[in-house]
Structure formats: structure tokens, C-alpha cells
Amino acid sequence: MTFEKDLNIDVTELRLGLPGTSEESERQASTTLRISNKRALPSVAAEKQCDQETAPPTKAQVVGWPPIRSYRKNSLQTKKTEVETSGMYVKVSMDGAPYLRKVDLKIYKGYPEVLKALEDMFKFKIGKYSEREGYNGSEFVPTYEDKDGDWMLVGDVPWEMFVNSCKRLRIMKGSEARGLGCVV
Amino acid sequence: MFWGSRKTIDMNYFPDEVLEHVFDFITSHKDRNSVSLVCKSWYKIEKYSRQRVFLGNCYSISPERLIARFPGLKSLILKGKPHFADFNLVPDDWGGFLYPWIKAMAKSRIGLEELRLKRMVVSDESLELLSESFPNFKSLVLVSCEGFTTDGLAAIAANCRFLRELDLQENEVEDHRGYWLSCFPGSCTSLVSLNFACLKGEINLASLERLVARSPNLKSLRLNRAVPFDTLQRLLIRAPQLVDLGTGSYIHDPSSEAYNKLKAAIQNCNSIRSLSGFLEVAPCCMPAIYPICENLTFLNLSYAAGLQSNELTRLIHHCRKLQRLWILDCIGDKGLGVVASTCKELQELRVFPSDPFDAGNAAVTEEGLVLVSEGCPKLNSLLYFCQQMTNAALITVAKNCTNFIRFRLCILDPIKPDPVTNQPLDEGFGAIVRSCKGLKRLSLSGLLTDQVFYYIGMYAKKLEMLSIAFAGNSDKGMLYVLNGCKKLRKLEIRDCPFGDTALLEDMGKYETMRSLWMSTCEVTLGACKVLAKKMPSLNVEIINESEQTEFNLDDRQKVDKMYLYRTLVGHRKDAPEFVWLL
Numbered sequence: 144m145t146f147e148k149d150l151n152i153d154v155t156e157l158r159l160g161l162p163g164t165s166e167e168s169e170r171q172a173s174t175t176l177r178i179s180n181k182r183a184l185p186s187v188a189a190e191k192q193c194d195q196e197t198a199p200p201t202k203a204q205v206v207g208w209p210p211i212r213s214y215r216k217n218s219l220q221t222k223k224t225e226v227e228t229s230g231m232y233v234k235v236s237m238d239g240a241p242y243l244r245k246v247d248l249k250i251y252k253g254y255p256e257v258l259k260a261l262e263d264m265f266k267f268k269i270g271k272y273s274e275r276e277g278y279n280g281s282e283f284v285p286t287y288e289d290k291d292g293d294w295m296l297v298g299d300v301p302w303e304m305f306v307n308s309c310k311r312l313r314i315m316k317g318s319e320a321r322g323l324g325c326v327v
Numbered sequence: 328m329f330w331g332s333r334k335t336i337d338m339n340y341f342p343d344e345v346l347e348h349v350f351d352f353i354t355s356h357k358d359r360n361s362v363s364l365v366c367k368s369w370y371k372i373e374k375y376s377r378q379r380v381f382l383g384n385c386y387s388i389s390p391e392r393l394i395a396r397f398p399g400l401k402s403l404i405l406k407g408k409p410h411f412a413d414f415n416l417v418p419d420d421w422g423g424f425l426y427p428w429i430k431a432m433a434k435s436r437i438g439l440e441e442l443r444l445k446r447m448v449v450s451d452e453s454l455e456l457l458s459e460s461f462p463n464f465k466s467l468v469l470v471s472c473e474g475f476t477t478d479g480l481a482a483i484a485a486n487c488r489f490l491r492e493l494d495l496q497e498n499e500v501e502d503h504r505g506y507w508l509s510c511f512p513g514s515c516t517s518l519v520s521l522n523f524a525c526l527k528g529e530i531n532l533a534s535l536e537r538l539v540a541r542s543p544n545l546k547s548l549r550l551n552r553a554v555p556f557d558t559l560q561r562l563l564i565r566a567p568q569l570v571d572l573g574t575g576s577y578i579h580d581p582s583s584e585a586y587n588k589l590k591a592a593i594q595n596c597n598s599i600r601s602l603s604g605f606l607e608v609a610p611c612c613m614p615a616i617y618p619i620c621e622n623l624t625f626l627n628l629s630y631a632a633g634l635q636s637n638e639l640t641r642l643i644h645h646c647r648k649l650q651r652l653w654i655l656d657c658i659g660d661k662g663l664g665v666v667a668s669t670c671k672e673l674q675e676l677r678v679f680p681s682d683p684f685d686a687g688n689a690a691v692t693e694e695g696l697v698l699v700s701e702g703c704p705k706l707n708s709l710l711y712f713c714q715q716m717t718n719a720a721l722i723t724v725a726k727n728c729t730n731f732i733r734f735r736l737c738i739l740d741p742i743k744p745d746p747v748t749n750q751p752l753d754e755g756f757g758a759i760v761r762s763c764k765g766l767k768r769l770s771l772s773g774l775l776t777d778q779v780f781y782y783i784g785m786y787a788k789k790l791e792m793l794s795i796a797f798a799g800n801s802d803k804g805m806l807y808v809l810n811g812c813k814k815l816r817k818l819e820i821r822d823c824p825f826g827d828t829a830l831l832e833d834m835g836k837y838e839t840m841r842s843l844w845m846s847t848c849e850v851t852l853g854a855c856k857v858l859a860k861k862m863p864s865l866n867v868e869i870i871n872e873s874e875q876t877e878f879n880l881d882d883r884q885k886v887d888k889m890y891l892y893r894t895l896v897g898h899r900k901d902a903p904e905f906v907w908l909l
Contacts, residue, residue: 207414207821208796209683209712209737210770212471214497214525216683218630290555291583300580303633304609307578 233287233309237265238316248306254298258285265314272298284315343368347376356381375399382406383816383841385423385447386866389896390431400432401440402466407447409844409890410794411819413471416846416888418872420903426453427901433460441466448472454479458486466492466520473499477526481507484515491544492520502528509534518542522549524573524604529553540565549573552606557585563592572596573627574604581611590615603627603653610638620645624672627653629679636690640665651675656690656712663695667702675708680739683712693720700727708733716773717745721755725762734759735770741797744774751775757782760790770794780804784811792817802829809836819844827854834862842892846870853882855889859909866898867891869907 231248244264251257258269270281277296278284285297289308297305297312341349350373353359363373378401382388385405394400407423425447432439439461449472457464464487477500483493484507508531511518518538523530530553539545539562546569550559554575563569579586599619608631620626623646628634634642636659643649643662649670656678658666666673676699678691693716700706700723707730716738744751752773760766760783767789771779775798783790784807791814799805805825808818810833818840826849837843837858852869859867870888871880898908 205741207411207416208741209680209739210414210794210796211679211683211712212413212497213415214471214499215629215679219632219681219683289580291585301609301611304578304580304611307607307609308580 231306233311235261235264235312235314237267237283237314240265246312248309253302254305258297261285261312261314267314274299282316285312286315287312343372346372350376354379378402380404384892384894385428386892386899387841387894387896390428392896394431394435394437398435398437400437402443403428403439403441404443404445405447406445407472409819409842410446410817411821411844411846412446416821418870418903418905421870421906422899422901422903423447424453424901425449426456429453429456429460433457437461438463440464443468443470444472445470446472448474449479450474451476451479451482455482458482461487463489465489465517466494468492468494468496469498470496471498476501477503477507477528480523481510484508484510485512488512488515489517490515491517493518494520494522494547495525496522498525500526502526504528506531508538511538513541516541517544519544520547520571521545522547522573524549524551524575524606526551526553532558536561536565542566543568545569547571547601549603550575552576556589556612560585560589560592563589563596567592567595568598569596570598571601571625572599572604573602574606576607577605577612578607578609579612581609581614586612586615590618594618597622599623601625601627603630605631605634608633610634613638613642617642617645621647623649625649625651629653629655629677631655632657632681636662643669646670648672653677653679655679655681657681658695659690660692660695660698663691664698664702667698670703672705673699673703674705676703676706677710678712679710680712683739690714693717696720697723697727700724704728705730707731710735710737712737712739714739715743715746716752716755717747718750718752718755718758719745719747721752722758725755725758729762729764731759731763731766733768734763734766735768735794736772737770738772741772742774751779753778753782757786760786765789768792771798772796776800777804777807780807784808787812789814791815793819795820795823797822799823799825802826802832805829806832809833815839816841818842820846820848822847824849826850830854831858834858837862837865837891838893840893842890844888844890846888848885850886850889851883852880852886855886856882856909858891863897864893864895865891866894867909868902869909870905871907872905 232245233248235244235246246257246260246264248257251260254272262269267283268281269283269285270278272278286294287297287305287309288311289295290310294313300308346369350359350362353362356379359373359377363370374397376399377397378399380393380397380400380402381404382393383406385407405425405428408417408421411417412421423446425444433456440463442457449469454475467483480493483490530551532554535554536558539548545566548562548566548569548571550573552575556577556579559574559577593615596619600622602616602619602623602625605628610633613634620642626646626649628639632655634657636657639654639658640662643665647669650672652666652670652673652675654677658678666676678695681690691711691713693713696711696713697720704727706728709731710733713736716736745755753776756771756775756779760769766787769783769787769790769792771794777800780799780803783793790812793808793812793815802825804823805820806829808815809829825845830845830850831854855867855869859865868890869886870890872887902908
């Protein structure tokens, strides 16, 4: 495989500029490159990078690249931002408390976090969770109402599923609570 | 009868009706076009008997001329905006409006029954007019279109009494919430295919259930995200005859009653060959669909962002008969290895990026592709978004799979060389075009010099569509392609150093092609003007989004975007201000 004489070895040199551009034409190339204001292809505007926002240097956004349909791009981004922005507020009631509270389930990453938050909110202590015995031994038991309208024990199902099916929370107290923790 | 007296010419031994009957068996557009060129009599017969027309570029002819040419038109396929519009390279309002076509066909009382559109601007007004003007209208397929709302869909539902197919693929639809589904009258029982997966809004679930219940011919049903798991279960009970299913939301508690019901319902659906959706998904619910996997020929999980590699591979283990697989790159190279060892019938593979903007994170590399090429000898169509590619891998793939018709490779960093050798990927793509003699469509990426175009011009003799980005060194590259690829129909180029010399070398070539797109290249306004002047059969359009007007732009200045196409009707009348028609 022979390259034609005109093509000098420079073109195979590992650089991050556009193929066929040299040092002098690089500046010219950068003005015709369609880039979003915030970021630039790493080589083309190395000097611009100091006043960029905190974008990691290798990440670049070129208009229309990668070539995927806007619809697909938007739906991937929606999935990400949905999780980030939309918030999932559910009512929380506690037996004996005069009024209800609301928590945003989306801000928690798992059960320990949300249970801690509830403990702080209502000033009580939840016992340790075990699959076999629920929250056996504690005076308070966290439960939730799912999409089917059933009252379930918090902690049985995977976190994602819980977040998607939980309609409201209820902190049960006393004997009622202990009944729920029993294994038949 | 349209064709007057039946004069028998010596050569013609058959009366016209017999010829017409014979022509009925000729279905390909190319062949029918050839038939109409044989002689005047054949032209006439073919003209009046033609029912299906394909227009790859809606601006190549006017609605009025189309109707005059084929008065018996029943089925029309129209494509509007250039392909790169899918990637936001074409500004809004560029064109591609459906309305004038509907208006003209309605006026001439065309008996339209089927309409398939791609990248067109479809207004509610046009959908309403369509629904009111064609009493036998049966099928509407919209792909990558925009401009309409669910109100337009409501008109279609309400007025098209014999509607069989409503298929919406990846359109941007303004959703006014779910009442449109309720507009299907109780008397509508003819639905065969309903796909509303791309709608973002709520759906009237009860209406949906009733609609499915009264559609015994329903074979294809693709739901949107707003349709929950338990509705899916009820729908499957009503439609066990489905061949193609797209789920909406697929999240539930696997120990629940609803889940068990779904499992049972799915097991009854033993005609399902095509599965998609899972727009939101709980991995633990996937086992419910294992029973239908063994018969699947098409599986599209490219929107199922909630499934990770291990779930995907568990699922794929069951899909031995798969012919087409669309998947996200989180499947990983190892997962593609499972595809390779399981799916021996695989013909088409599409691997999409799950995180398009994080070029460092694409989970598949050249290894996955090599594995698939080794395990799936029938592979003929590829769309592969990856982190990196090597020449060695491409050469291996070319050796293993010589049947490629479509080969589209997208390395997320568009100018990345072979990471092992630091060489451009010229040799790798060269091997592909040399080995795959039937290659019709090719998309390139990675670091590429003029050499790759030398190979393409030399070997890609059947190539019809070529997409190039950030490649090449000089005009030579583009010239190799224009001179060598005799069957080239569509050429789209962005960010390449190709300029006036290449553009103007063989102007007649463009008359043999559908279109040429060049953006952020080295082409000047002056050269475009020369081309436009010399070739009246071409429309040369410049898209200029800067402040400058036509008058203070120097001929020597480079154009942002140029789109040229052959046409029978000259300049279009609907171009916006930022499109200059030279």
C-alpha cells in the first residue's frame, strides 16, 4: 500500500486536528468548524480552553455529531434529566402525628438514605431491616402504598421499583406495626 | 377507458388489458420506469395502471405534474429534507411541506390510499385535509417528520373509515394529551397496525383497550411510555394474534398478580416475531418475555436504557432465530460475543450509543464487531457506534462478512485514528469495499485520508449512498468518488477539505444522482453560481445562517451549506429567506 507522493508522512502523524490541516491553517479551520460556543475540539482551540466552563478537555460537542436522530438524542437526554429534575414527591404520614409531610424520593439513592431522612423528619428510630423479619423489634415500621393500592413493607423490592410504584408512605406504630413484621 | 381505441400494432400481439395485467406483476419502481420507456403504447398503459410511486426528493417534481403523469396514483412515498437534517444540520422551515401535495391530490380527486413520508413537515391542516379528501385512505406512515400535533392524529382517527395502518416512527409530535385515540369511531374495526411509541403524552387507556378489542386484524401494536404494565397485560389478552409488539412502560413487581397475568398472556401470543419498546423497564420483569424470544426475528432494545449488559445477554441467549437486532452499546463487547454465539441467523445489527456526548464512554470497541462478524456470517447490514476501530479489525470483518449491503460505522470521536497503529483507517475501509462487492450504502468515520476515497472509487462499484465527515486531504478524494462510483445517487459531505475543483470537474455527474450535500467544506459561492448556471436541470441551494445577505457576500467566500439536487421543475417556490436559490 503506497500513498501517493504528495501525501507526506505528516498526515499519519497522531494529531487531533482535522486531517489535512497544518499549524497555520488550523486557525482558519477553526472558524469554519461548526462548534457550540461552550466547547471546542481539543486541538483546534487549545488556547480557548482556559476560559471555558469546567468541561473535561476531551469532551467536545460538534453540531450534528454523533449522527443520531434528534428524536433519539432527546429521548436519551429526557431520561437523564427526568431523573435529575422532575422530583417525585410522596406524602408521608406517621401514626399519631397531627399533619403529613412530603418527601422527594428522587433525591435519594437507596433505602438507607430515605429511612434516615424519615427518622430525622419525624424524630423516631427505625429498626434494622431483614428480609425474613422485616423491621422486627422496632416500634416504628415504614410502609408504603403501591400502584395496586396495597400496603407494602418498605425495603422488599429493588429501589428503582419502589420509587416507581410508591404512591405514599406511612410510618406505622405499635402493635399494628409488629403484626406486619411477622412471618407466618 | 382511458386509452381510447384499441389499435393493434404489428408488434403488439396482446390487447392492452393483457399488457396491463402483465405489468401488475412488475412491482419494482425501477422496472416500471423501464417499462414506460419501451414504446408509446407501453408508456400509456403503464401510466394509467401505475398505482405506486416513490419520490426520493419531493422537490424533484411538482404535485401537479405527478398527478398528470400518474392519474391512477394510490400509494405515494415522499421524502423531504436532506438526510443531514436528522442531525440538526438543516434549520427549521427549510422546506419539505406536505400540504401542497395533499391539496393537489384532493383537488384532482386522486384515490389516495397509502402515504409514506420521511423528513417532511406535516401540519395538522394537511392531516385534516387528507382525512377528509380520500375516502379509501388506508395507511399513513410518518418517519422522522414534524409539524403536527395529536389534533391532526385525531382527524385521521375520526375520518378515515377504513384505516388499516397508522405508524409513527421517531416523529416530533406536539402532544395535546390522549383524546385522539378516542376519536376512532366504534365502527372502526379495520386496524392492522398501530404504532404511537413516539408520542410523549398520556393516552386514554380505556379507549385503547376498546380499540384493540374491536380490531381482530391487529397484527402490529407499538405503545408509548404512558401505557403501563397492567394495561399491556390486558391488551395482550385481547390481541393474542399480534405479530409485532412494542411495549410502553415495563415496570412492575415480579411477585404481583399483574406480572403473573402478563406472563400467562404472553405465552398465548405465539405469533410475535418482532419485539420493541421497553421505554422504561425494570430488569427483573424481563423473564416474562423469555417464552416468546425463541421465535423472534426482530428485537429492538435501543430505547431500553434501563437494561444493563448482563440482562441483555440473558435475554439474547433465548433469541436463536434473530435476524435483526437493534441495541444500546451498554451491551458491551462481551455481550456482542453472546450475540455472535447465539444469533446465527443475524442479518442486521444496529448498536446505538447510550451516552452520545461522552465519547470516552462508549462501551463497544472493534472487538465486539469482530466477534459478531465471526459468529454471524449472514450479516449484511450494520450501524455501529463505537469507541474506537482498528484497521486489523475492519480487515477481519471484511474477510468474515462479504455480504454487506449497508455498512455504517460511527466512531464517537470523528477523527480518531487506529489506536494500535496510529494510522488512518484507510486500509480498513478499503478492505470492506474490496470485499463486499454488493455494498450499496457506506458511512465513514475516524481518521481518513484521500487514500480511502481512492479505494472507494476503485472498488465500490455498486455504491449508491456515501456519507463522509471530517475526512480526506484534498479535492482528489472527492474526485475519486465522483469518477469511480458509477451508481452513486446520494453523496453527503461535512467538514472535509473538498472545494471548487472537485465540485466543478464533472457537472454532468450530478444529473445522474439524486442529491449532493456539502457543508463546512471549501466550496465557494462563485463555484456554486457557476454550477447553477451551467446546469439548469439542477437546483443549487445555499443555506446561509449568518447575517450576510446575498449581495454583500463575495464570490470567493466559502459557503456554509450547499445542497443540490436534480429536478424537473426548477426553483422551488417555498424556500425561506436563509435559502438562496442560485
